[in-house]
Amino acid sequence: MDPVTIKDIAHALNLSTSTVSRALRDSYEISPETKRLVMEYAERLNYRPNPIALSLKGSSSKALAVIVPQIANNFFSQAINGIEAIAYNRGYHVIIFQTHESYEREVANVQQAVSRRVDGLLLSLSSETSDVSHLKALIDQGMPLVLFDRVAGELPVTQVVADNFGGAYAATSHLLQTGRRRIAHLTIPPYLSITQERLAGYRAALEQYGVPFDENLVRYGTFGPDEAGPLVDELLALSPPPDAFFTASDRLALGCLGALHKRGVDVPGQVALLSFTNSQSAHLLNPPLSTVTQPAQEIGQLAAERLIELIERKHKSTGPSTMKLPTTLVVRESSRPLPKLVM
Amino acid sequence: MDPVTIKDIAHALNLSTSTVSRALRDSYEISPETKRLVMEYAERLNYRPNPIALSLKGSSSKALAVIVPQIANNFFSQAINGIEAIAYNRGYHVIIFQTHESYEREVANVQQAVSRRVDGLLLSLSSETSDVSHLKALIDQGMPLVLFDRVAGELPVTQVVADNFGGAYAATSHLLQTGRRRIAHLTIPPYLSITQERLAGYRAALEQYGVPFDENLVRYGTFGPDEAGPLVDELLALSPPPDAFFTASDRLALGCLGALHKRGVDVPGQVALLSFTNSQSAHLLNPPLSTVTQPAQEIGQLAAERLIELIERKHKSTGPSTMKLPTTLVVRESSRPLPKLVM
DNA sequence: CCTGAGGTTGCAAACGGTTGCGCTAAGCCG
DNA sequence: CGGCTTAGCGCAACCGTTTGCAACCTCAGG
Numbered sequence: 001m002d003p004v005t006i007k008d009i010a011h012a013l014n015l016s017t018s019t020v021s022r023a024l025r026d027s028y029e030i031s032p033e034t035k036r037l038v039m040e041y042a043e044r045l046n047y048r049p050n051p052i053a054l055s056l057k058g059s060s061s062k063a064l065a066v067i068v069p070q071i072a073n074n075f076f077s078q079a080i081n082g083i084e085a086i087a088y089n090r091g092y093h094v095i096i097f098q099t100h101e102s103y104e105r106e107v108a109n110v111q112q113a114v115s116r117r118v119d120g121l122l123l124s125l126s127s128e129t130s131d132v133s134h135l136k137a138l139i140d141q142g143m144p145l146v147l148f149d150r151v152a153g154e155l156p157v158t159q160v161v162a163d164n165f166g167g168a169y170a171a172t173s174h175l176l177q178t179g180r181r182r183i184a185h186l187t188i189p190p191y192l193s194i195t196q197e198r199l200a201g202y203r204a205a206l207e208q209y210g211v212p213f214d215e216n217l218v219r220y221g222t223f224g225p226d227e228a229g230p231l232v233d234e235l236l237a238l239s240p241p242p243d244a245f246f247t248a249s250d251r252l253a254l255g256c257l258g259a260l261h262k263r264g265v266d267v268p269g270q271v272a273l274l275s276f277t278n279s280q281s282a283h284l285l286n287p288p289l290s291t292v293t294q295p296a297q298e299i300g301q302l303a304a305e306r307l308i309e310l311i312e313r314k315h316k317s318t319g320p321s322t323m324k325l326p327t328t329l330v331v332r333e334s335s336r337p338l339p340k341l342v343m
Numbered sequence: 344m345d346p347v348t349i350k351d352i353a354h355a356l357n358l359s360t361s362t363v364s365r366a367l368r369d370s371y372e373i374s375p376e377t378k379r380l381v382m383e384y385a386e387r388l389n390y391r392p393n394p395i396a397l398s399l400k401g402s403s404s405k406a407l408a409v410i411v412p413q414i415a416n417n418f419f420s421q422a423i424n425g426i427e428a429i430a431y432n433r434g435y436h437v438i439i440f441q442t443h444e445s446y447e448r449e450v451a452n453v454q455q456a457v458s459r460r461v462d463g464l465l466l467s468l469s470s471e472t473s474d475v476s477h478l479k480a481l482i483d484q485g486m487p488l489v490l491f492d493r494v495a496g497e498l499p500v501t502q503v504v505a506d507n508f509g510g511a512y513a514a515t516s517h518l519l520q521t522g523r524r525r526i527a528h529l530t531i532p533p534y535l536s537i538t539q540e541r542l543a544g545y546r547a548a549l550e551q552y553g554v555p556f557d558e559n560l561v562r563y564g565t566f567g568p569d570e571a572g573p574l575v576d577e578l579l580a581l582s583p584p585p586d587a588f589f590t591a592s593d594r595l596a597l598g599c600l601g602a603l604h605k606r607g608v609d610v611p612g613q614v615a616l617l618s619f620t621n622s623q624s625a626h627l628l629n630p631p632l633s634t635v636t637q638p639a640q641e642i643g644q645l646a647a648e649r650l651i652e653l654i655e656r657k658h659k660s661t662g663p664s665t666m667k668l669p670t671t672l673v674v675r676e677s678s679r680p681l682p683k684l685v686m
Numbered sequence: 687c688c689t690g691a692g693g694t695t696g697c698a699a700a701c702g703g704t705t706g707c708g709c710t711a712a713g714c715c716g
Numbered sequence: 717c718g719g720c721t722t723a724g725c726g727c728a729a730c731c732g733t734t735t736g737c738a739a740c741c742t743c744a745g746g
Contacts, residue, residue, distance in 0.1 A: 360734090
């Protein structure tokens, strides 16, 4: 029960493969009668062109590569969801790669994607990646590429990101408005563009409110397991200790909340907590968690749309652009205003 | 800067493509000297065989299809994580498809996967799927196939699942032991094997404790948005109302907890809550949620391992088997024993 | 010196499809 | 009625690789 080929049809109808091919593509060179015959027969046999043969011949493989650090992460799985939706509608398939935050695997995955002849790449940098020459090479080859979320500003490619600066600014401002002054920032590895933007937003808000920046209050996580606990301990040991935690990832948020629970710290009485997260259950946590959410699915959709545009009218390159989508601050119990407002 | 082909090497070295091909595959027919030349040159040019040409020619495409209802779901993203890990180690790629719980898309995705000439399929049924003839056809074609999580028992294929019966039995028993007698079961669409197994586990536990089964207490969700609220209302309106909710999915768990919060129902005082979920934050919810977790990543890994075995020694088919992995009951605050135990 | 074997290498077909071009027959015009 | 156009179709090359088989050379044995 092997798949039907063009040859089978040609043979059965006593035609040449070229005629069948043209008939199926509705070429003007083929008589309506012949077309009808071929189409009907192909329909009956449920003929599907072999995409592999197509990609061998032509250039297009109708496949996109998505390279992300981790699938099992709310943000990325939501983004992939958006990517897949767009890709499916436009007739593309999605091949997924995980870098597990490793630079080496990122390079290897890019290689693999290229040799699979994908039509384009969607990539979110691993936290280890500081050298982006592998991507430069891609761009020089003319491979369509769109970066999302964790991008590299210096690369001349289309990038889709959330407004990390704005999100962090809004979050920090909110904490300041609720009376906190010692705001700790638990964040992700410093190489990442998003880390820097969030840090910048955090600093900008501090400055706006005349609160001096204290680098002791900024701690970098590593995506390792159980990393939040020690960081929280270090921060709580400061004097004066922080009165708020602003964290930059799902894992840090949950880890931090868990650590605070375990140490019997009252949230938000003793410290407030506010986090970047795409978790669906922030409102059900104890206490309900104030969050900055990124439009993960929209980011994925937009990135996929841009990429497909790039692929389909490669000539008319509109030039690289960075698209920034707004984040949403949702205030909940974990950052409730302090009873006595200092301001 | 087009990718290097065997022809380029052949031309540069004044050899035929066949010689180069054989040299690269280290064939005994080629002289050591020629091999060395070819290998070195290929190395220098960073030659990578075109996988598309390989798949066209031979049989193997070194790609696996994964078809799941939803990527943005803790269970599935964790499972895919496991799949990808194994696949990567064995040199396979993973192409992801989402059915969005639609039977039509499931069929279309299977078609697409086949025409992409993947070497094998990993599939978790959509909730709409009751007819599995599209999978029967696959099996008849000899396409390696492994079902996981949402399986179809009647199919003669390898299946990897969690012990849903056991998990539900343990969960229900626990609720009974803590003094609950009117245990509602909010579950997913009834076609699914896992739904039936969980229901069976639930009933078995009831029977064990001599509590009559009341079908009014069982409600089926549809994966729609905000479906939990109405179901909770209906159940709370029963007389006597339930004293526990046992839910069968992440979404139902969170939806249910949210609905109970909103209605001011005390958990676990008024009703207990216990859920199947792979959420990472169950212990941080308010109240901390008692859960049955499935070993999602292990299920993915095991399924991928089985599939690759199937692919690589297609001849020695060990016959279909069902592998069942244990679930874990974690008791937390949301199912705290009632103050006055009836038993 | 001829023959045959063994060791190397190249030719060509094949995978499934697309496409430039050539061929045939019919129709049209002068 | 002859030549030209044109519709409709087939031949063959091509994408990159593998592989059966033929071809060639060298050398040893008879």
